[in-house]
Amino acid sequence: MELKxxxxxxxxxxxxxxxxPAEAVKTAQDSIQFPEESTLSILFFLIT
Amino acid sequence: xDNSAAMKEQSERRNQNFVDVxxxxxxxxxxxxxxxxxxxxxxxxxxxxxxDQYSAEAMIEAMDYVNGLFDTDQVVGFSSRLPSxxxxxxxxxxxxxxxxxxxxxxxxxxxxxxYDALIEDPIAVCWEKVVPKYYKELAKPFPHNVIAILxxxxxxxxxxxxxxxxxAQLAVKYGKLTRSFSAGRTRxxxxxxxxxxxxxxxxxxxxxxxxxxxxxxxxxxYPLCIKMGxxxxxxxxxxxxxxxxxMPTFMREKDFAKFWWPTFxxxxxxxxxxxxxxxxxxxxxxxxxxxxxxxxxxxxxxQFEYGDPKIIKEKLGKKHIIQGLYPVSLxxxxxxxxxxxxxxxxxDILAPGGNYIFGTDKGVLRASxxxxxxxxxxxxxxxxxxxx
Numbered sequence: 001m002e003l004k005x006x007x008x009x010x011x012x013x014x015x016x017x018x019x020x021p022a023e024a025v026k027t028a029q030d031s032i033q034f035p036e037e038s039t040l041s042i043l044f045f046l047i048t
Numbered sequence: 049x050d051n052s053a054a055m056k057e058q059s060e061r062r063n064q065n066f067v068d069v070x071x072x073x074x075x076x077x078x079x080x081x082x083x084x085x086x087x088x089x090x091x092x093x094x095x096x097x098x099x100d101q102y103s104a105e106a107m108i109e110a111m112d113y114v115n116g117l118f119d120t121d122q123v124v125g126f127s128s129r130l131p132s133x134x135x136x137x138x139x140x141x142x143x144x145x146x147x148x149x150x151x152x153x154x155x156x157x158x159x160x161x162x163y164d165a166l167i168e169d170p171i172a173v174c175w176e177k178v179v180p181k182y183y184k185e186l187a188k189p190f191p192h193n194v195i196a197i198l199x200x201x202x203x204x205x206x207x208x209x210x211x212x213x214x215x216a217q218l219a220v221k222y223g224k225l226t227r228s229f230s231a232g233r234t235r236x237x238x239x240x241x242x243x244x245x246x247x248x249x250x251x252x253x254x255x256x257x258x259x260x261x262x263x264x265x266x267x268x269x270y271p272l273c274i275k276m277g278x279x280x281x282x283x284x285x286x287x288x289x290x291x292x293x294x295m296p297t298f299m300r301e302k303d304f305a306k307f308w309w310p311t312f313x314x315x316x317x318x319x320x321x322x323x324x325x326x327x328x329x330x331x332x333x334x335x336x337x338x339x340x341x342x343x344x345x346x347x348x349x350x351q352f353e354y355g356d357p358k359i360i361k362e363k364l365g366k367k368h369i370i371q372g373l374y375p376v377s378l379x380x381x382x383x384x385x386x387x388x389x390x391x392x393x394x395x396d397i398l399a400p401g402g403n404y405i406f407g408t409d410k411g412v413l414r415a416s417x418x419x420x421x422x423x424x425x426x427x428x429x430x431x432x433x434x435x436x
Binding site: 002003004005006007008040042043044046047048 | 137157169170171172174175178179182183197201235240243244271272275276
C-alpha cells in the first residue's frame, strides 16, 4: 500500500521536486531517497 | 578449544536455535529471550542513573558487566530512550523521573477536531500537531526548531556510533547471538491512534462518541504502520517485525473485534506475505482473545505477559511460537529453588513439540526487579533443562 503525504515523497516525486533528470532514478536512491526515508524514521522515533 | 573459539561456537549454536524455531524445526536447545533494560544494567553495574545515562562509555561498561553477569542469548543492557535525546527536544512524552528512570506520560498528540486532518494525511498531522505538542523546542519558530532537531540527531549519532559497535563486540566476547532476528518495530493501527494521537482514555472515549471517524483513522494509519515495520533487510522468516500490543485488554470484545482486530490482522498478513516473520508482545492477559490469535498466519511469535500456559499451548502451540509468561516478579521475591522449580514447570508445559522460546513475562527494567542470583539461576536452569 502506497504511503501518501505532503511530507513524504517517492523517488520519482523527489526528482521532479528538486529538478533532477528523471534518468537519475537509477542512481539517486542513496543521495536523494535515503534522506526521505531517514527523515520518516526520525519521525517514527519521535511519535512512538 | 581456546576461549574465543568456544564463544564463536556458542554464538553459532544459539543463532541456530532461533533459526530452527523460526523455520519450524525443533532446536537442540531452547532459545532464550530475556531482556535486561539499560537502566537495570547501569544499576547492576553500580552506576548512577541520574548521570551515567549521558555517557556512552559508562553505558558500554555497564553492558559489558551485565552481559558477563547474565548468560542471556541476546546482548542486553541498552535502552534507546535516553534522556539526552529527549531533553534536547524539550520533550513532554518522555521525562526523567527523580531517580533517573525515564517515564512515559500518557498525553494526546491531537484533539478530536483533528480527526479529519488525520484521515486525510497522518504524516502531516504528526509533523504539524503531534511533534510540536510533544516537543517544546520543536514548537519554536525557525531557526530554533531546526537547531534543536540537529542537536538531537547529533546526540543520537554520538551515542549510537559508540554503542552499536560495542554491542557487536560484546556478542563475540560472551558468545551471544551474532545474528539479528529483528526487522523493524511498528504498532497496530488502533494502538498508534491511542498511543500517539488520542491517548489511552481519549481513544476509548472516541469509540463511543465518533466511531466512524475512528474506523476511518485506523484505515488511514494502516499504511504508516506497514511502513514503520519494514526495513531494507531481505525478507526472511527469521527476521521478525516487532509489534507490542497495547489496547485490546482494555476494550470490550465487540469493540476489539470492530476497531482493533481487522487492521492488525491485515497488517500481520501483509508482513508475512512480504516474507518477514512477526513477533508480537501480547501485553496483559489475552486469554479471551486466543481464538483471534489462532486465526493469524502460521508461525507468529507471541510473547504473553499473563495467562494459563497450558491453555495457551493447547490452543496455539501447534500453529504459533509461544514465548514469555515466566513471571519476572518471582526473580525479585522468590528463592533460587522457587525460580528453578517454576522454570522447569513452564518448560514441561510449553517446550514439548517445539514452537517455544523461553521468555519472561516482561523485561527486567530495574535492578530491583531481579536478584542477581535468581536471574543467574533461571538462565542456568533453562540451559540445562531446556534441551530436546
